[in-house]
Amino acid sequence: MFEPKQKIALALLSGGLDSRLASKLIADLGRFLVVGYHFHHPFSGAPAQERIRAVKKAARDIGIPLIIDSDYDAFIEMTKTPAHGRGKGANPCRDCRIFVLRRAKRILSSMNGHFLISGEVLGQRPMSQVKNSLNLIEKQAEVRGVLLRPLSGKLLPPTLPETEGWIARDELLDFVGRNRKRQFALAEKLGIKDYPTPAGGCLLTEKAYSARYYDLLKDAPDFGEIDMESLKFGRHFRLESGIKLIVARDEAECNLILERLSGTFxxxxxxxxxxxxxxxxxxxxxxxxxxxxxIVAGYSKAREFAEIAIELTSPDGAKVRKTVIPLDKRDFVKFML
Ligand code: SF4
Known part of the structure; x- marks a missing residue:
């Protein structure tokens, strides 16, 4: 039950373990109305529904309400020209954190809320969680003093909940570094189960996906959601003339091509x-x-034939048939991304 004088905290929930631990630590104090906030971005490795289902379950397990937010177009634009660099892949983690925190802060204000909670751990992630990055992110997102990171709170400057006396330093933790043993122990103590692996499943951190992403950014800098979706499946080729070809690897990918790309491609x-x-x-x-x-015939059962008919369907449904000669993979592997 929400008491009128209760302070309101908005807790960022990614679906991973750390954000759950941070949310639950503060929710379990029993003095705050903690509301979960999940920003769903389009570069998630897991299908959108699966990821959202997992976050909803996490919020239910903690016992907090949840706000789900999304803006694929704005997020995709942010990834194209990140002001604060990228990680080993195409991942613009600092800009991503700034983007999500700015949105969370707007929602916090609209709720007349008091502070934000995130599960960041000092020194855990090389790009976004070293001290300089944490400082830069909170400055750029304008959340300095408002953003509480309970898992490393004892090692960081006090924020509003401490300076106002709502939370004591003793109630915060001093997690630091990449070793996650303490997180796993805390999860057991708090009864948190079924959490995903720490990588987080962001495709922008993956080498193969990043190569496709950079290729698309170079060829079509104004790309949007469907082009971005097309990077998630199939074998990808960029031919010398500049045209992009995506070939399905199995029946499931054939269906994805038909469902998601016909009408545009x-x-x-x-x-x-x-x-x-x-x-x-x-x-x-x-x-x-x-x-x-x-190339298409080269992946079909007709690859030994002298020639074969293929059918092309335009985005508006017009069909044309052509006779082609199946190619050997050695002849086109050089175009593969
Ligand atoms: S790994 Fe992906 S989702 Fe996570 S902070 Fe970096 S860019 Fe954002």
């Missing part, structure tokens, strides 16, 4: 003989059709 597949579906990011020239068709 050109779709190619073999006729009469089983073969994969493929997507092209623009209308192919006659010369490109021969190469694209040869």
């Amino acid at each position: 050109w779709i190619a597949t073999t006729v009469d003989i089983p073969g994969p579906f493929a997507a092209l990011d623009r209308e192919p020239t006659e010369q490109e059709i021969m190469l694209v068709g040869g």
Whole structure:
């Protein structure tokens, strides 16, 4: 039950262990109305529904209400020109944290709330959780003094909940570094189970995804959600002429190409003989059709044939058939991203 004089805290919940621990530590003090806040971004490795289901379950387990927020377009734009650099992959972690904290702060204000909670641990992540980065992030997001990081709070300057006497320093922890033994022990003590692995499942940290991301950014800097989605599945080729080809690796990916990309991309597949579906990011020239068709046929059951028919479907549904010569993988592997 919410008491009118109770202070309100908005706790960032990523779905990972650390944010759950931080939220539960403060919720269990029993003196605050803690509300969970999850920003859902489009670079999650897990499907959106699965990730959101996991965060909802986490909030239920902690016993707090949850606000889910999202803005794919704004988030994608933020990833294109991060002011504060990237990690080993295309991950712009500092800008990402600033982006999410700014939104959380706006929501906190709209709730007449008092402070934010996050699960960051000092020194745990090289890009966003070293002391300089924590300082930079809270300055840029304008959350200095308002953002409480309970897992490392004893090692950080006091924030509003401490200076106002709502929370004592003894109630905060002094976690530091990359070793997560103390987090696992605390999870057991607090009864937190079924949490995902620490990596967090952000595709922008992955090498293969990052290579595709940079290729797209170079070729089409104004790319949007569908182009970004297209990076998540299939074999990817950038042909010399500049056209992009995505070839499904199995039936599930054939379905993804049809469901998500037809209507925007050109779709190619073999006729009469089983073969994969493929997507092209623009209308192919006659010369490109021969190469694209040869690659698609090269992954079909017709790869030993002298020639084979392929069908191309434009985004508005117009179909055209062409005869192509199946290519050997050695002839096109150089175009693979
Ligand atoms: S790993 Fe991805 S989601 Fe996490 S802070 Fe970095 S960019 Fe953001």
